[in-house]
Amino acid sequence: MSMQLMLVARAHGYDTNPMAGYDKDRIAEVFHLDKERFQPVMLLSIGKASKEGYPSYRLPVDTIATWA
Numbered sequence: 456m457s458m459q460l461m462l463v464a465r466a467h468g469y470d471t472n473p474m475a476g477y478d479k480d481r482i483a484e485v486f487h488l489d490k491e492r493f494q495p496v497m498l499l500s501i502g503k504a505s506k507e508g509y510p511s512y513r514l515p516v517d518t519i520a521t522w523a
């Protein structure tokens with residue numbers, strides 16, 4: 456679902472950034488959400504990038520996964 460949202464945002468000219476490293480105990484409170492109802496999974500920022508993106512490196516899938 457997050458990936459779809461990121462792709463749709465991009466298609467409409469917005470940039471996104473997924474984050475997992477945030478204070479999950481406080482996020483509901485900060486966004487005025489019901490802590491008992493919503494379980495934090497991932498934080499996704501959406502906006503217009505202030506700087507151009509840059510290329511970065513990812514290990515090839517064959518290096519990090521084996522297929523049985």
Ligand SMILES: Cc1cc2nc3c(=O)[nH]c(=O)nc-3n(C[C@H](O)[C@H](O)[C@H](O)COP(=O)(O)O)c2cc1C
Nearest residue numbers: 457471472473474475476477497498509510511512
């Ligand atoms: C599910 C998910 C969670 C992420 N969480 C974090 C995060 O908590 N902190 C962070 O610095 N980058 C996080 N990232 C990576 C950033 O979104 C971003 O891709 C990365 O900072 C880009 O750096 P790089 O391409 O130069 O390696 C996460 C990526 C994914 C897909």
